[in-house]
Amino acid sequence: MPDSIPNKATKSLASFAVPRAAIDALIDAEADAITIGAYLTLACHTDASGQFSTVGLKAIRENLGVNRIRAEKAVNKLCTIGVKVPAPEAPVAAPLQLAKKRKVSRATFAAPATVTIPLISTRETWRKKNGGELPDGPHDRAQVRHVLEMFGEPLDKRIWISSGLVRGNDLIERPLKQLKDYGDVAARLLLALHAGQDLDRWYGVPPHGFFRHSYKPADATHGQFRILFGTADSKLGDTPLFNRLGRSKDDDIWDALAALESTGLVYEAVVLLNRNPVLHSNGQATVAEDAEIWCDLGSPNLFGPVSDIERGLGNEYIETATDLGWIDPEHCRYLALIPTGRPGMICGLYRLRFRVTHYKNAFTEEVNNKHLEANRDALKKLNYLRVTKKLEPITRTLQSLFNHL
Numbered sequence: 001m002p003d004s005i006p007n008k009a010t011k012s013l014a015s016f017a018v019p020r021a022a023i024d025a026l027i028d029a030e031a032d033a034i035t036i037g038a039y040l041t042l043a044c045h046t047d048a049s050g051q052f053s054t055v056g057l058k059a060i061r062e063n064l065g066v067n068r069i070r071a072e073k074a075v076n077k078l079c080t081i082g083v084k085v086p087a088p089e090a091p092v093a094a095p096l097q098l099a100k101k102r103k104v105s106r107a108t109f110a111a112p113a114t115v116t117i118p119l120i121s122t123r124e125t126w127r128k129k130n131g132g133e134l135p136d137g138p139h140d141r142a143q144v145r146h147v148l149e150m151f152g153e154p155l156d157k158r159i160w161i162s163s164g165l166v167r168g169n170d171l172i173e174r175p176l177k178q179l180k181d182y183g184d185v186a187a188r189l190l191l192a193l194h195a196g197q198d199l200d201r202w203y204g205v206p207p208h209g210f211f212r213h214s215y216k217p218a219d220a221t222h223g224q225f226r227i228l229f230g231t232a233d234s235k236l237g238d239t240p241l242f243n244r245l246g247r248s249k250d251d252d253i254w255d256a257l258a259a260l261e262s263t264g265l266v267y268e269a270v271v272l273l274n275r276n277p278v279l280h281s282n283g284q285a286t287v288a289e290d291a292e293i294w295c296d297l298g299s300p301n302l303f304g305p306v307s308d309i310e311r312g313l314g315n316e317y318i319e320t321a322t323d324l325g326w327i328d329p330e331h332c333r334y335l336a337l338i339p340t341g342r343p344g345m346i347c348g349l350y351r352l353r354f355r356v357t358h359y360k361n362a363f364t365e366e367v368n369n370k371h372l373e374a375n376r377d378a379l380k381k382l383n384y385l386r387v388t389k390k391l392e393p394i395t396r397t398l399q400s401l402f403n404h405l
Contacts, residue, residue, distance in 0.1 A: 015356045017050050017158035018043045021083045021151040022119050023195045026188070027244065029081045033187035037064045037176040038074035042120060042146050044166040049150075050158065052135055053120075056145040063166060065177040075146070079125070082116035083151055121147045159195050165265075165354035171303060172264050175354070182259035188245055189256045190265060193352060199367045204269060204351030207287040211237045211257060213268055213348025214285060217277060221340055222326055225385060230270070230334040230346030232300075236284070267301035268348045269310055272336045272378070276343040287347060293371075294344065295378035297334050306353060309372050309398055313379060316394050320382060323391050337385060372398060 018039075026036055038060045042053040060071040123134065126147040134144040150158075168174050179187050198206045205211070215230030237253065246253050260266040272294040277285035296312030299305040317336050321327040327335070338344045356364060375398050383393040 014163040015160050015358060016044045016046060016163060017155055017160045019149070019151050019153040019158050020195060021153065022149070023159055023191050025081055025083045025119060027191055030184070030247070031077070031081065031188065032074075032184045033180040033182070034064055034066055034070055035074045035077045035081075036187040036191060037180055038071065039078055039119065040161070040166055040176060042078075043148060043161075044163050046148060047135065050155070051148050051150055052144045053146045053148060054137065054142055054144060063174060063176045064180050065174065066180070075120070075122070078120045079118050079122065082118045083149070084114045084116050085151060087113035087115045117149050117151065119149060121149070123147070160356045161194055162354040162356055172353070175263070175265060178263045179265065182263065183256065185245060185251050185253065186256040186259045189253065190260060190352075192241065192245060193260075193266065193350070194355075197352060197355065199355065200363065200370075202293065202349060203367065203371050204349055204355070205266075207347060207349055208289070209238050210241060211235060211350055212287065213270075215270070215334065215346040215348060217285070217345065220326070222324070224340050225337050226340050227321055227326060228272070228336045228338055228344050228346060229332070230297075230336075232333065232348075235348075236286075261301065264301070264303035265353055266350055267299055267303060267305065267353060269299050269305060269351050270297040270312070270314065270334050270346065270348050271295070272297055272338075273345040273347055274343065275345060277345045277347075285345075287345070291345070293374060294336075294338075295375045297336065297346065303353070306351070306357070309368075309375055310351075312375065313382060316379070316382060316396070319394075320386055320391065323386075324389055337382060 022039070026039065031039075041060050041063050042055060043050065045055040045059065046053045057068060057071045057075065060066070060074065061068060064071070066074075121129070123143075123145050127134065134147070136143045164172075165175050172178070179190065193205050193210065196206070196210055197204055213235050214233040216233045218229040218231070220227045220229075235254070235257070237257075242253050245251060245256075257266070261268065273287065273291045274294045275288040275291035278288050279285050296305075296310050297314035297317070298312045299310060305311060313336075314334055318327070318329055318332055320337060321332075321335060322329045334346055336344060336346065357368075358364060379394065379396070379398060386393055
C-alpha cells in the first residue's frame with residue numbers, strides 16, 4: 001500500500017478498529033489534534049489485525065496539511081503516550097516469607113506491578129525490542145513502518161471507525177485537516193463521541209452522558225390523535241464529559257461541538273422518543289432512562305443526514321397535519337402525530353458521519369434493519385390516520401442507503 005492518500009472512491013465503506021485503551025490514553029494525555037490525526041492515519045492503514053501500519057510521515061502530512069517537522073513531532077509523541085497494563089508475572093517467594101526476609105510489611109505486596117506500553121512503535125524500535133521479521137508486503141511501499149499496540153483487546157471490543165474519517169468523501173475533503181483547524185478540544189471530543197456511541201439503541205451518540213438538543217414541548221389534542229410540537233430550545237451536556245475534556249477555562253466544549261457540526265463530522269438527528277420527558281425542579285427536561293427512538297423526524301444540519309432513513313417523517317407529519325387543517329405549516333419545524341394518551345418526546349440527538357456502515361462489520365446490518373423498521377412502522381401508523389381521515393396514503397418508500405451491500 002503506498003505511503004499516501006489512497007483512492008477514496010474505492011474505499012469509502014472501509015473501516016478500521018482502534019483499542020478503547022488508546023482512545024482513553026489520547027484523551028487523558030490531552031493529545032493535540034495533530035497527534036490524534038496522526039494516530040488515526042496510522043490506524044486506518046493497518047492489516048486485518050489492526051496492528052501493522054504501512055504508512056508513514058508522508059500520509060500524515062497529506063491528511064493533516066502539516067510539514068515534516070510537525071508530523072515527526074506527532075509520531076514521537078505517540079511513541080511516548082502510554083497505557084499502564086499489569087506487568088508479566090515473575091516467580092517470587094511467598095509474600096509472607098519475603099516480607100519477613102526483607103523486614104517490610106505485607107502492604108508492600110498489595111499493589112500489583114504495572115508497566116507502561118506506548119501507543120505505537122516505529123519499525124526500528126519494534127524490531128530492536130522483539131526481533132524477528134515484520135509482515136511486510138511484496139514491495140517497498142507495502143513495508144510496515146509503524147506497529148500499533150492492541151493492549152489485548154479483541155477486535156469486537158475495539159472502537160470501529162469508518163475510513164472516511166481519514167480518507168474523506170465527496171462531501172468532506174480531508175476531514176483530519178479540518179479537525180486540526182478546529183483545534184485540540186474538538187479532536188478529543190470526536191474521539192470521546194466515537195468511543196461512546198451506541199448504534200444498537202440510539203443509532204449514534206446516546207443522550208445520557210453526552211449531548212442532546214432540547215425541544216420545548218407543546219401539544220394539541222384532536223380526538224384520538226394529538227399533535228406533539230417541538231420548538232428548538234437549548235443544547236444540554238452532562239457534567240462528567242465536560243470535566244474530562246474541559247480541564248481549563250479555555251477548553252470550550254460547546255465551541256468544539258459547534259465546530260464538529262459545522263464541518264459535518266457530527267450532525268444532529270431530530271427524533272421522536274416513546275417516553276415523555278422527565279421534568280426537574282430547575283425546569284429542565286431530560287430523556288427517560290428507558291426511552292427508545294420511535295422514529296426519525298429529520299436533521300437541521302447543513303450537510304444533511306447520512307441515509308434516506310434519517311430523513312424521517314418530519315415533513316410527512318407536517319403535510320398530514322396541514323391537510324387536516326390542524327396547523328399553520330409556516331410556524332412548524334418539527335412535530336409528530338401520535339395516539340392520544342401515548343407518551344412521546346421530541347429530542348435532538350447526535351450522530352457521527354463517519355460511523356461504520358458496511359455490512360461486513362458485525363451487527364451493522366442488524367442495527368440498520370432495526371432502524372429502518374422503526375421508521376416504517378411509524379409510517380404505517382401515520383397512513384392509518386390518513387386513510388381514516390379520507391386522505392391519500394403516503395407512498396414514500398423508506399430504504400437504507402446500504403441495503404444493497
